[in-house]
Amino acid sequence: MMGSQENKLGLRKINKIIFRLMRMHTAAFIFTGICAILSIICAVIAPILLGDAINIVIEGSARIIDHSGTIDFPKLYYTLFIIGTLYFIGNVFSYLYEYYTSKVTTDILYTLRERIITKILSLPMSSIDEKEKGSVISLFSNEMDFLREAFVSSFSKLTSSLITVIFTLVVMLTINISMTGVIILVVLLTLVVILILQRFSKRYFNKQIAVQTTATEQIEEIFSGQEVIRSLNYEEQALEEFIGNVGEWNNQEWKFKFISATNYPIMDLSSNLGYVLVAIIGGILVIQGAMSVGRILTFIEYLKNFNTPLKDVTKLLPQLQAGMVAADRIFTFLEMEEEENPSGKELKSFNDEIKFENVSFGYTEDKKIIDNFNLTVKKGEKISIIGETGSGKTTLIKLLMRLYDIDSGEITIDGVNINEYDKHSLRSFMGMVLQESWLFSDTIEENIRYGNLDASDDEIITASKQANTDDFIRKFPDGYKTLLNEAGDSLSQGQRQLLTIARAIISQKEILVLDEATSNVDTRTELLIQQSLDKLMENKTSFIIAHRLSTIRNADKIIVLGRGGVIEQGNHEELLAKKGYYYNTLNSQNENS
Incomplete structure (x- = not known):
């Protein structure tokens, strides 16, 4: 019920x-x-x-x-x-x-x-x-x-x-x-x-x-x-x-x-x-x-x-x-209570940094997923978040987007608490590419245009070329006018993922969230998706959630989460030198590949 x-x-x-x-x-x-x-x-x-x-x-x-x-x-x-x-x-x-x-x-x-x-x-x-x-x-x-x-x-x-x-x-x-x-x-x-x-x-x-x-x-x-x-x-x-x-x-x-x-x-x-x-x-x-x-x-x-x-x-x-x-x-x-959004203040620009200060959160009162988390992200940095299932990787992004509100601490953008902003205004600065490649029952063209409803046909084609989707789209008899169902059954998993990347490219968001964007695809498709993601992340502040550590080596900062908090953090070389969780997990994945 x-x-x-x-x-x-x-x-x-x-x-x-x-x-x-x-x-x-x-x-x-x-x-x-x-x-x-x-x-x-x-x-x-x-x-x-x-x-x-x-x-x-x-x-x-x-x-x-x-x-x-x-x-x-x-x-x-x-x-x-x-x-x-x-x-x-x-x-x-x-x-x-x-x-x-x-x-x-x-x-x-x-x-x-x-x-x-x-x-x-x-x-x-x-x-x-x-x-x-x-x-x-x-x-x-x-x-x-x-x-x-x-x-x-x-x-x-x-x-x-x-x-x-x-x-x-x-x-x-x-x-x-x-x-x-x-x-x-x-x-x-x-x-x-x-x-x-x-x-x-x-x-x-x-x-x-x-x-x-x-x-x-x-x-x-x-x-x-x-x-x-x-x-x-x-x-x-x-x-x-x-x-x-x-x-x-x-x-x-x-x-x-x-x-x-x-x-x-x-x-x-x-x-x-x-x-x-x-x-x-x-x-x-x-x-x-x-x-x-x-x-x-x-x-x-x-x-x-x-x-x-x-x-x-x-x-x-x-x-x-x-x-x-x-x-x-x-x-x-x-009659159910609606999401609270008391502030009408708009986020008009992002110029300096995003900061998590002593952030704690749990989906239930008796179990903390995030406990006293701290992180500073400079504009343009690529931040990778890794960790075991249930460690709070995706939860951090949900807190940044205010899909949930934190229990304690604060998250700020350029020194201003995100709770002071209108939620829709805050989210308008963020684009997402998720593990589940959500498509709508519409044409390929309109599925890409959902990222920016004012985009012209030429802009859609440009974004498609950047996302490596233009070639396979044109192979369909109806090209960009090809109708899809919500599951995108006529497309492979990789093609569906590339379409969501094209949608993110055309949205031109300043903050990007990539949540397991290269999972569930073969190695060749992963390389193609990674090329598209690199194009997408140019000059953007990016949060990358991944299991495959080979995809995050170029991140400016890698955060390793455990149950309740940060296990270790640093760039690729720094974490290898520590020979901790990141080092052991990377070696394990290399042995199994």
């Missing part, structure tokens, strides 16, 4: 957020409300006139039988014309209501999707680390689908049904209070039973959502981990685990739908019981001369108008319930 997101907002707060979203479209909702009311007024008046038409026929037939007259056809035709006109106008307003309600609710869902992606981009890294990819994707797919059904289908139907029930109930009371009272009593007893059942169905739906999210995460893991799964012959186990989750999903969904499916039959039974009671009471009133047959038929028509929306609502209750659970998850996510 989604970690802290499991803290429920509560129905009241969810409703407040929904109404806040609706207020953004106040005029449209007022218009749809007017259309709904006018449509329902037409539907309410028509049965009264229909009852009058029936009475005209009955009274006229009686006159024919006793030879005192005939049916008043002009009055009958006029009444039927008015009935037809009312139904036509009512349908026009009903169409306008449905159209604008669908449009507005679709706009609201668009706003929510926009807010979700904005929230993802503004969360602190600590919150991102806590989230599971599948659970966030589920917000866009499963939860948004449930919310759409609740909004577009259920909410609009619920609103019109509520207005119809109120108007119809008022007219029924004017026709006969006692019959209306009996109907209300039957409906209330039915609703009590349905609400009790809904409490059970909600419990199963929550379990269904939990298992569904787990299955979504598992699909993502299976799809992205195909190489590992197949190389380990793990297909059967992966399938078995997934089938187990899907089986539990199916079990919980069946229980939810089984209980929810009882709503309509119960409401239908209540409706039929109402017709029976009206027939009995109405028959007695007709015999007593207290009501006409036409009025009884009118009341039955209104009873149908009263029961139909109630039955529709019971059908919609599962959708509404699913929508509220989805809204809870979505709005809880949107």
